[in-house]
Amino acid sequence: MGQKLLVNSASGNLLKELTDSLETCDRFYFGVAFVNFSGVQLLLDTLKEAEKRGIQGKIMTSTYLNFTDPKALERLKAFDHIDLRVFVTDQQTGFHTKAYIFEYEESYKIIIGSSNVTQSALKSNVEWNVEIISKKDGQFVEEVLAEYEQLWQRSTQATAQFLHEYEELYRNIERMQRTANLVYEKAEYIVQNSMQRRAIENLTRLRDLNEKKALVVAATGTGKTYMAAFDVQQVRPVKLLFLVHREDILQKAKETFETLLPNIQRSFGVLTGTRKDWGADYLFANIRTLANHYEHFSPDEFDYIIVDEAHHATAPQYEKVLAWFQPKFMLGMTATPERSDQLSVFELFDHNVALEVRLHEALEDDIVAPFHYFGITDIAEIDLQQVRLEDTAELAKKLQVHKRVDFIMEQMNFYGNDGQFRKGLGFCVNREHAAFMAEEFTKRGIPSLYLSGDDNGETRAEAIQALEDEKSPIEFLFTVDIFNEGVDIPSVNQVLMLRPTQSPIVFIQQLGRGLRKHSGKQFLTVLDFIGNHAKSYLIAVALNGQRYYDKESLKVAVATGFAHVPGATHIQMDEISQKQILEQIDQESFYSMAYLKEQYMEFKKVRHGKPPYKLMDYYTYDGAPDPVKFIQKEGSYLSFLAKVETDDNIRLLLHDQVWAKVYKELSKFLPLKRPHEASLYLALMHQKELSWEEASYHIRHWVEETAAESVRHAIKNIANTFLDQREKDRFPALAEWEGEKVIRTSILEELLQNKEYTSYLTDLLEYGLHRYEREFGKTDYGIPFFKLHEQYQMRDAALLSNASVTHSSFRGSGLLRNDKDLFLFVDLHKEADTEERLLYKDEILSPERVQWESPNNMAQHSGRGQSIIRHKELGNKLHLFVRKYKHIEGNVTEPFIYLGELEVESWQNEKPVMFHMKLHHRIPPQLYRELTEKV
Known part of the structure; x- marks a missing residue:
């Protein structure tokens, strides 16, 4: 009846196909080599809905290579409507099956391919799965069902006893692997990640331009110290100074360099209050100590200076030290490049940014852990409609409800967390709210602590240590803003957003606290409890992460589950939250002074x-x-x-x-x-x-x-x-x-x-x-200097094509020209009150084909007509710019999006001429949806 290839891409993935099928089928049967919790968590809500509808299912997995996660089995076992079995493999018999079968009234949908139930296989890996829909009496269906039944009979029921024994085996193997991995922590086995590779390429380029300084901006945990060591490995300076703000960082940095540079034949030493290795070739120094002793060294003593936490380098203590030294090259590294009143860190490093990595780039490069975000509608008893979000006392009072704590814990238990030990952060409104949550969690069997800005550094360090320690009973820290940035707790595997989101910045900072990679977690679970306050849509702004957004693109992002977010990250809002956020986006005026002033004040x-x-x-x-x-x-x-x-x-x-x-x-x-x-x-x-x-x-x-x-x-x-x-x-x-x-x-x-x-x-x-x-970046885009899928106004075409005419002449027409470059500007949806709406039939037909009608005074035989029809022969290049609407809000004129060059395939009619054209570059799935769908 039908067949198609399913791959993971921005236009869809296997997870979407599975959830859509589970929502409509009468029964389901899975047979996969292994499942882990990262994949099962993504299916939980859909499986729960299937259970409510009374849909029965069978899931069969295996012990093959001991990849199946016992936590995943436990979670599937908890569903009453799922019959769970495990195929026990041995040395002779492996189990490689990956099949998903959905039964309907008159047909079966069968998906067979390469994907197991893991976050990567369902969302981001290169996977091929073939979907076939066939009538129930077809021979293929009968063969598949017979094979499935034969394997089912050979499999073992997932009893409590079986699961207990398998978990013991799994944990023993996990412990052995952890021990074995220690052997391979050698320099030759540590390779550069994509961020480090790009940074080093850019540093080399800057040095080739005879630049003396450079800055790298990247979040905590993305490997900046390793990157610096790799660059030193390449440059091989005779003498190196590594300058730090905190002594605990100093020792770790020295160990990293010694690990990566075992054969460099340089001596390593430190300069602190208690130890002074004056003669070391590679010196790791505390700024407080060096500030008192920098004149001990000659100004040209060090060939290469690295300034860690470089945003502190504009402070007077650093200033006098850095003014003294004259290295051949200086590298600054920072996660938060805030400026001081006097000088910005960018000025200090001569505006040479070798690399900057923000959240979405870090996810794309796989240098932070992916996250699974679940937007959950708060309980009905929490009414925030009349509460000013700035009134933290009133807000906390509204949120300190025992029923809400029960609901939060119910959701935590439903979604779970990755890793054997739960290590969580909860972000609260104020100190009272944090204290209340810690007390209530502890009462309910989850030992917790709370912290606020009132606590001193020692108290914070002790609390963080208690959370990090696997032997400690502490499972949660509830905090008020103090962990927004600069705190590194790698083992955190669950984050609770317990307060209304007012600032996308704070939201991203809080999210970032759980994204540090850690051997005990594959992903971070984020539970966001969304109340009925008027600013819920700011969550969408924060998660969107795109440079440009308007109402339309933001709504498409929400409606498609932020499909453009890279990697195995998953963003899911329940139906009520999604509806509320879409309505708020519709009602908000993103260009009003009230909205802009509010953004500024936040x-x-x-x-x-x-x-x-x-x-x-x-x-x-x-x-x-x-x-x-x-x-x-x-x-x-x-x-x-x-x-x-x-x-x-x-x-x-x-x-x-x-x-x-x-x-x-x-x-x-x-x-x-x-x-x-x-x-x-x-x-x-x-x-x-x-x-x-x-x-x-x-x-x-x-x-x-x-x-x-x-x-x-x-x-x-x-x-x-x-x-x-x-x-x-x-x-x-x-x-x-x-x-x-x-x-x-x-x-x-x-x-x-x-x-x-x-x-x-x-x-x-x-x-x-x-x-x-x-x-x-620093790419030369040639002439015209256009970037695919970026935003432009008509007059930009003059600047970027090196036109010799005035910019002001590049406006007011859908067809502009500069020498051999012809620019087509198209409004896909015409204004409702203009004649254009009736006259022009401009349309995107597919991701690679468009229909365009010329200005209505252009004939095929005219100069303009021939310049397009015979464009290849005449050496003309056609460039297409489109926008969905000329105006989305009020009289604010929307920019066009450059879709690249295109060529004419056919034409017809006179005045106007209708052209069918093919783009040189396919429109990316997310952009295609934004341009063609109405939400």
């Missing part, structure tokens, strides 16, 4: 009430609001600040009309579409003129290679050559091209006399460049 709260005066303040936090939205709302970031802060200094800054005009016009560059112009402006902040070679060098700092034509275009662009007179009047030129040199204009010279002006202009350019680098 961000300020994360910064302990300190106003984010600079754009770079936003750059340092994963999940921070996008300040470009603030700029778009008010014209510049300072204009926005003037609306939300009562700081008279900001208003005074804006009184200078020339300065305000320059700052506002440069703000329009954000987010940067290419780094060329901003890199030249930034260079002119520090030197009065640039030669052609210097201009090229500064651009190459941000782009690997760039054509001379693009350098020339960028220089002319900052000299306002391509602006029409109206635009020139609005934006005075800051540079001019004179005799093969780029020179500051008198306007820029005058502005730079003011330190505050200089600081804010530098910040704007730094933010644009660092954000660009984080999102696109």
